[in-house]
Amino acid sequence: MAKSLSCSDAGADCGWSATADTEEELMAKATEHVKESHKDMEVNAELAEKIKSLIKEV
Numbered sequence: 001m002a003k004s005l006s007c008s009d010a011g012a013d014c015g016w017s018a019t020a021d022t023e024e025e026l027m028a029k030a031t032e033h034v035k036e037s038h039k040d041m042e043v044n045a046e047l048a049e050k051i052k053s054l055i056k057e058v
């Protein structure tokens with residue numbers, strides 16, 4: 001089973017999504033994306049928790 005995450009699920013007006021085999025890998029991709037494309041957002045523990053709650057099994 002893979003794990004998937006979409007930025008739009010977090011309420012962002014953004015078409016980004018990613019799939020990875022592990023939660024760790026997906027979190028790394030999401031962190032990189034937020035840093036590159038959502039410079040007004042800070043990747044902190046709160047955001048990491050929110051991202052984790054949005055991860056779907058695909």
Ligand SMILES: [Zn+2]
Nearest residue numbers: 007012014016
């Ligand atoms: Zn995004």
